Amino acid sequence: VETLRRSRRVTWPVVAVIAAALAYSWIASGLRPFTHPEAVAVSIPLVGAGVALLRSSRRRDDAGDGLTRRGTWVWGALFAALLTWELISFFSSPRADHPTLSSIADSVMSTHPGRAAMLAAWLAVGYGLFRR
Amino acid sequence: MSAAVTYAGYAMIAALSLVWTAFTLVRRPRYATADALAARVMRHPVARGAVWALWAWIGWHLFVRGRGAFT
Numbered sequence: 167v168e169t170l171r172r173s174r175r176v177t178w179p180v181v182a183v184i185a186a187a188l189a190y191s192w193i194a195s196g197l198r199p200f201t202h203p204e205a206v207a208v209s210i211p212l213v214g215a216g217v218a219l220l221r222s223s224r225r226r227d228d229a230g231d232g233l234t235r236r237g238t239w240v241w242g243a244l245f246a247a248l249l250t251w252e253l254i255s256f257f258s259s260p261r262a263d264h265p266t267l268s269s270i271a272d273s274v275m276s277t278h279p280g281r282a283a284m285l286a287a288w289l290a291v292g293y294g295l296f297r298r
Numbered sequence: 299m300s301a302a303v304t305y306a307g308y309a310m311i312a313a314l315s316l317v318w319t320a321f322t323l324v325r326r327p328r329y330a331t332a333d334a335l336a337a338r339v340m341r342h343p344v345a346r347g348a349v350w351a352l353w354a355w356i357g358w359h360l361f362v363r364g365r366g367a368f369t
Contacts, residue, residue, distance in 0.1 A: 199362060200363065204361065212354050216350060219350050222340075223343055234327055234328060236329050237330045244311065244318065248308075251308065262301060263300055271360065285361055288357050291353065294336065295336055295349055296350070298337055298340060
């Protein structure tokens, strides 16, 4: 059991990658929407994730599972709760009294730091999903 | 129902998610962590493509289309 727990040590390369990702988020989020530079800035991680996805698919097919299903229903219940709450808000009005995740995201992204944080979070989610 | 109640609902779901995340991390590998769940989903080729497409769509609409993309 203990051997399955990987020790995660913070190394300088990791710190450098995180710093680069944060800097990228800050610069890319400062570009204007609907412009070619912003489209390129967003496309670079998209292409990188796509390449990682294609590379991982070759070695994934013969890999074993070995993952527990215990507690999966809790994740499902949390997702269902979020989806239900979002739908209740979406079909209610006025929007000011019933904010959806989209309207919350819009208000967060009204400032450059908020937009940069959202971009960094988006990159982090992508890294978490497509690194394997 | 006021905005405070709506925000409280989101906050409660977020708090429960954080608690469950911490619990599964402490009790791993007995309980499925979010990372393990993602690993399971990403084992399937169609799911991998769908997850990439969803992630790409969210990023494109949020950052290339900009604020108000979903309105």
